[in-house]
Amino acid sequence: MQIQVKCNCGEGKCPEWAIVELQGVVEAQPSFENQLPGLEIGRLCHSSSEGNYTFTVGYHELSGSKIVLKKPLLVLKKKKVVDPDSDNSPKMELDVIGIIRHKILFKTRPKALISKQQIKEKKV
Template identity: 65%
Template sequence: MGPIEVKCRCGEKNCKEWAIIELQGVIEAQSEEVQNNLQNLEIGRICRPSSQESYTFTIGYHELTGSKVTLKKPLLVLKKVKHSDGDQSRSSESSTNMELDVIGIVRQKILFKTRPRALISSSKKA
């Protein structure tokens, strides 16, 4: 297999900005249906009050507090693209060229390094 080309079609200034969320611990799905289909799964809600630099991440009945950290080295978000040659007489390995397209760049992460705080709601008695 030959070299894999990395191409950026969006241009350095126009790449979408992505962020990483770093948690201490594990997020576990509670049902088998969720474990098999993670697409469009809502894990929680991240909020940042406009007057503060801290973030809150609410997952179920737990709330984490974190902050934005700039990465020392940016990361690229890549998408694998396979191109098939028209000539089918060659082996399948040589007839498929693979490229990696840059679809975004990660320059920051939101770090939640403290233990979650339990959100307990009191029930109203009538």
């Protein structure tokens, strides 16, 4: 079976995506289970001086690094197309919407972020 893939963005101009790889399970609270698409679970920051990444989820901070994939991956979107010249049976096409060349790997245990309560000094 032949699968045709179309790229409308031009050679070398596809948007870059990245994979975020975590060790463990990310679970949403029961009150958010029906709102998972578009749910913000944390903040991803990049330190350009060190080349490290930090991912903060609630009171936990993970440290990670960027790794180049051996083989790039394509991000595809499936589309049904009806060819008027054929017997009107829908044909599937795949559009390239991005390419993944890197992954950000968080392989260490998270560091707990504990903030100390500020003590106000009384002036006498």
